Amino acid sequence: MSSFSDRLVSAWYQPDFNPLLTPLLPLSKLVEWQVRRRQHQYHLNQKSLWQPPVPVIVVGNITVGGTGKTPLVAALVSALQRRGYRPGIISRGYGAKVDTFPAVVLPDSDPARLGDEPVMLAEMTGVPVVIDPDRPSAARYLLSHHECDVIISDDGLQHYALVRHIEMVVLDGARWLGNGRCLPAGPLREPADRLAAVDFIIANGKPVAEVDEVTCNIMTLVPTRLVNLKSGKPMPVSDWGELDEPVHAVAGIGNPGRFFESLKSLGFTVKEQAFPDHHAYGSEDFAFAGGQPVIMTAKDAIKCRRFAHDNWWYLAVDAKLPDSFWEQVSAKLSDFPSSFQSVSANG
Known part of the structure; x- marks a missing residue:
């Protein structure tokens, strides 16, 4: 509700x-x-x-x-x-x-x-x-x-x-x-x-x-790369393998739908997980993940690094x-x- x-x-x-x-x-x-x-x-x-x-x-x-x-x-x-x-x-x-x-x-x-x-x-x-x-x-x-x-x-x-x-x-x-x-x-x-x-x-x-x-x-926000939360290693979006495999898309921003649509436009199959803007994340918020990959915004990633899993990423964007x-x-x-x-x- x-x-x-x-x-x-x-x-x-x-x-x-x-x-x-x-x-x-x-x-x-x-x-x-x-x-x-x-x-x-x-x-x-x-x-x-x-x-x-x-x-x-x-x-x-x-x-x-x-x-x-x-x-x-x-x-x-x-x-x-x-x-x-x-x-x-x-x-x-x-x-x-x-x-x-x-x-x-x-x-x-x-x-x-x-x-x-x-x-x-x-x-x-x-x-x-x-x-x-x-x-x-x-x-x-x-x-x-x-x-x-x-x-x-x-x-x-x-x-x-x-x-x-x-x-x-x-x-x-x-x-x-x-x-x-x-x-x-x-x-x-x-x-x-x-x-x-x-x-x-x-x-x-x-x-x-x-x-x-x-x-x-x-202004256009252009996705440039995926960055791993644990290692900080960047990866071109084009290098993501199984686009048909669903990923959990996490967004705690003013308009989460914009982020979800951005991932879909890149070919991802997403399970949408929206949180309030400026949400204070804890590991318990990610009980839904079940080992599946998670992709979030850069702002969310800042707050999730200390408990991130190996397959958690954020989508980096540049403003054009x-x-x-x-x-x-x-x-x-x-x-x-x-x-x-x-x-x-x-x-």
Whole structure:
């Protein structure tokens, strides 16, 4: 039997308004009012806030649930490094259990203590990662301990204490804005017109909605390899032998169906095992496996390595975006004063 939260999310993304949501409409209006008030206060007080001495790029979303921000952040780091920049990452550190903030995240940090996505980003990118619910505090710490000339904020679009110079919003192309209503009668953290104020809109996959291709960049997550959880050894997807033999597909992300469909498109026969986003895995969660192969997302793998079996893998993906997107990002960065620029802007 599905939980109320499952039925609520399903109702958000139905083509027609679901009567289940009617009692929640007054709360949605209240959320929208509060959000607009905070936006207004930010614009009024922006000059009095701490002004970072380097450009800040916020990669966020206006819907709840995962949309593909993490692969975009990793791709952004690589693209900036190729152009001579020295990026660093800040994050709230959702689910982190540490005594004091800011906290430094390393590739071998415990995701149960420091958060799954920050640890994954530290491992994927190799750049400094600092977590703190207070984003300006994280940014100050990052700059005081590392020679970064660009800060990337993983999420934080709604964290208006942080001055930002470039805003990127990532949307799930298959889900888009759902019914277009704010929480809790819809999936939106902010009203849909917020999109008009951001610098870049990125669709993870082809959008179901009619969009202006000039203002919407389509991101494709390209599977590159399977990586063994125990050994860390990579293997081309094409080297997987028995595609007819079922594998357990595990996903604890915002939209597990996207991961399952990705595996099916590669030819796998999957047994779907969906978990809540940011699920804290234990070995008991895998009682279903029965010795059969398990393939999961990279974010799930970070939390499962300590009890992984020999035939557990994760699917590594790379975010691909149009060349025009990277050119526009470079152009916006080049608009900043020369003191913000990297020592080398080639590439």
